Amino acid sequence: MIDLSTQYLGLKLRNPLVVSASPLCKEIMNLRQMEDAGAGAIVLHSLFEEQINIESNELDRFLWDGSHLSAESTTIFPDLASYNIGPEGYLEHIRRAKQAVSVPVIASLNGVSRGGWVSYAHDMQQAGADAIELNVYFVPADPSSSSDEIEKLYLDLVTEIRNTVSIPFAVKIGPYFSAFANMAQRLEAAGANGIVIFNRFYQPDIDLDALEVRPLLTLSNSGELLLRLHWAAILYGHIHADIAITGGVHTVEDVIKSMMSGAKVTMLTSALLQNGIGYLRPLRNQLEAWLEKNEYESVQQMQGSMSQQNVPNPKAYQRANYMKVLSSYTPK
Numbered sequence: 001m002i003d004l005s006t007q008y009l010g011l012k013l014r015n016p017l018v019v020s021a022s023p024l025c026k027e028i029m030n031l032r033q034m035e036d037a038g039a040g041a042i043v044l045h046s047l048f049e050e051q052i053n054i055e056s057n058e059l060d061r062f063l064w065d066g067s068h069l070s071a072e073s074t075t076i077f078p079d080l081a082s083y084n085i086g087p088e089g090y091l092e093h094i095r096r097a098k099q100a101v102s103v104p105v106i107a108s109l110n111g112v113s114r115g116g117w118v119s120y121a122h123d124m125q126q127a128g129a130d131a132i133e134l135n136v137y138f139v140p141a142d143p144s145s146s147s148d149e150i151e152k153l154y155l156d157l158v159t160e161i162r163n164t165v166s167i168p169f170a171v172k173i174g175p176y177f178s179a180f181a182n183m184a185q186r187l188e189a190a191g192a193n194g195i196v197i198f199n200r201f202y203q204p205d206i207d208l209d210a211l212e213v214r215p216l217l218t219l220s221n222s223g224e225l226l227l228r229l230h231w232a233a234i235l236y237g238h239i240h241a242d243i244a245i246t247g248g249v250h251t252v253e254d255v256i257k258s259m260m261s262g263a264k265v266t267m268l269t270s271a272l273l274q275n276g277i278g279y280l281r282p283l284r285n286q287l288e289a290w291l292e293k294n295e296y297e298s299v300q301q302m303q304g305s306m307s308q309q310n311v312p313n314p315k316a317y318q319r320a321n322y323m324k325v326l327s328s329y330t331p332k
Contacts, residue, residue, distance in 0.1 A: 002291045003298035004284070006040070008242050008264045009131045009168035009193050011104045013040035015284055016259060016299055020246050020267035021046050021108040021133065026093075028100050030277060037280035040265065041104040043133050044097060047090045049111025052120060087120055094127035104130040106170075109161075112138040112153065118160050125165045132169040134161055134192075137199060147178060154183075155190045162191025170194030170244060174201055175227060184239050194242040195235070196267070197228050219270035224248035229261040233317055236262025236307035250274075252286035259299055260306035 004015040019025065019034050021043045034042055090107075097105045107129035111117055121132055136157065140150045154173070161169055171192045177183045184195050205216040225248030232243050245258040246267035258266045272279055287299075296302055304310060308317045 002288050002296070003300070004288060004291075006264050006299050006303070008041065008244065009106075009170060011041065011130055011168070013104065013265065014038075015040040015287070016255065016263070016265040017280055017284055017287075018106075018244070018265045018267045019043060019272065019280075020269045021110075021135065022269040022273070024269070024272060024277065028093075028096055031097055031101050031105075033277045034280065035101040035103050037278050038284035039103055039280055041106060041130075042097070042101065043106040043108055043267065044090075044093065046108040046110035046135055047087060047120060047124075049109075049113065049117045052087050052117040087123075091120075091123055091127040094124060094129050098128040106131045106133050108133045108135055110135040110137055112136055112157070114156055114160050118157070118164055121161050121164045121169070125167050129167065131167055131193075132161070132165065133172055133196060134158070134169055135172040135199065137201070139201065151177070151183060151186070155186055158187055158190040158192050168193035170196050170242070172196035172199050172246070174199045175231065180231060181234055181238060184235055184241070188239050188241040192241055194244055194264075195239065196244040196246055197231055198247055200224075200247050219273060220248050220250070221270075222248055222250045222254055225254050225257065228263075229257055230317060232258065232261040232263050233307045233311075236304045237309040252283055252290060255283065255287055256290060256302070257306075259303050262304040262307040264303065 006013050006016045008016075008018070015038065017039055018041045019039050023045055024030050025042060025045045031042055094105065094107055105128070107124040107127075109117075109121060109124070109132060124132055134157070136154060138150075138153070154171075158171055169192065171187050171194070173187075173195070175198045187195060200220060202215065202217060204213045206212075207214050225245070228245045228247060232245055235243055242264040243262055244265045244267055245261075245263040246269075249255060249258060249266040249268050250271045255266050268280075271283075291299070291302075308314045311317075
């Protein structure tokens with residue numbers, strides 16, 4: 001019997017297929033379908049820092065104070081009050097989710113600043129969340145902000161969360177750090193139990209007809225996985241925090257490569273939006289079949305087997321691979 005189980009954030013999951021935060025997770029019926037289809041755990045849709053600010057009228061005052069700058073100045077902000085349920089509704093959703101499914105339920109906090117909103121991490125714990133994913137979605141657009149200041153912002157936020165909750169939590173971040181491996185170690189030292197790589201930053205597009213900047217949502221593809229595999233393989237063995245890969249996980253091959261690079265779990269959204277929640281079932285079955293065919297007894301047996309510290313040529317994950325790729329390319 002093949003053992004598909006894995007350990008993530010101190011939780012035993014029946015398999016490494018985790019549903020990541022998305023609007024799919026807003027409906028209890030969907031959560032039940034995810035469990036039935038084989039999900040190892042579910043990350044609920046995010047509670048946004050801005051939603052909490054709206055509830056306390058902080059963002060409303062900011063928009064009002066700045067409205068004199070331009071007649072269109074407030075139109076760039078989404079209607080966050082109607083985008084998602086508010087803080088109290090989110091906590092109730094956690095409670096209902098825990099009653100509806102038996103797989104671990106991970107709450108999601110999306111924000112960047114320290115402040116009162118962090119106290120909701122404690123409320124999420126009280127509502128029954130098994131863990132928290134701290135989704136730090138931050139675009140450092142201010143030229144006066146140094147890299148040290150940005151990194152301190154992340155670390156202070158993680159420290160604040162660690163001082164607020166006793167349940168495990170992971171930090172979901174982007175790849176844009178000068179020394180990402182060092183940053184991962186510092187996040188772990190600040191209290192993170194897991195690192196989720198990587199956040200997908202959505203860039204707006206320019207509408208040439210309307211001359212407006214408009215949001216653009218593009219689903220991921222397997223080509224995006226390579227960056228995640230690269231850093232998971234480098235981080236494996238250098239941090240004790242669990243590694244989760246998100247972005248670009250679509251096929252069973254993607255799942256297997258992620259495990260071999262050192263991830264404890266893979267997270268899926270785009271694949272489910274494209275193929276439906278039921279896609280989890282064949283993905284799980286294909287994973288079990290691959291392990292059996294290749295004589296693996298468990299998922300844990302292959303985790304990290306192709307990481308930098310375990311491959312015959314560890315320099316393949318560094319500059320040597322760059323030179324080999326360039327020198328081996330032959331123009332058509």
